[in-house]
Amino acid sequence: MKLSEIAEDLTEVLITEDEIVAKIAELARRVEADYAGEPLLLVGVLKGAVMVMADLARELTLPITMDWMAVSSYGSGTQSSGVVRILKDLDADITGRRVLIVEDIIDSGLTLSWLLANLQSRGAKSVEILALLRKPNAAKVDVTVKYVGFEIPNKFVVGYGLDYAEHYRNLRGIGVLAPHVYENR
Numbered sequence: 074m075k076l077s078e079i080a081e082d083l084t085e086v087l088i089t090e091d092e093i094v095a096k097i098a099e100l101a102r103r104v105e106a107d108y109a110g111e112p113l114l115l116v117g118v119l120k121g122a123v124m125v126m127a128d129l130a131r132e133l134t135l136p137i138t139m140d141w142m143a144v145s146s147y148g149s150g151t152q153s154s155g156v157v158r159i160l161k162d163l164d165a166d167i168t169g170r171r172v173l174i175v176e177d178i179i180d181s182g183l184t185l186s187w188l189l190a191n192l193q194s195r196g197a198k199s200v201e202i203l204a205l206l207r208k209p210n211a212a213k214v215d216v217t218v219k220y221v222g223f224e225i226p227n228k229f230v231v232g233y234g235l236d237y238a239e240h241y242r243n244l245r246g247i248g249v250l251a252p253h254v255y256e257n258r
Contacts, residue, residue: 083248101132121177124234168196
């Protein structure tokens with residue numbers, strides 16, 4: 074779905090489809106240079122990272138495998154509970170493997186910090202992070218992210234995997250959601 078098709082739900086378009094495609098290609102070239110043909114396990118964080126993971130995987134020219142995790146620190150609310158739960162764990166053993174966590178967005182960094190420590194404790198050879206988006210002004214903990222696509226303002230964004238109430242994930246770009254969509258709900 075194109076951003077123009079839901080323009081009334083957005084206050085602005087932050088990143089276009091063309092900009093995302095170019096950035097994914099640029100990130101893939103950096104990953105290829107850093108891993109130089111070594112097998113790499115991409116670990117996508119569900120659900121938001123699906124688009125980033127799919128497009129990155131198709132762009133890479135080195136040997137990869139893919140796996141998925143789903144984690145939550147929110148429960149049913151909108152504020153982090155501080156307790157991270159694994160909703161879907163990896164299928165693969167990561168002992169001795171090079172792992173690249175693929176994320177759609179990093180805001181507070183709390184859940185990602187926990188996930189990074191968890192995967193490192195499983196005996197991986199290395200664990201790095203790739204995120205399409207980062208909100209530096211929302212960070213509560215410092216997480217080292219090796220590959221960042223775009224730094225964005227601390228606004229409520231949707232599209233390209235990012236959602237509000239499971240809607241807008243299929244937008245081809247990223248836009249700021251208008252407050253009238255989510256206020257008083």
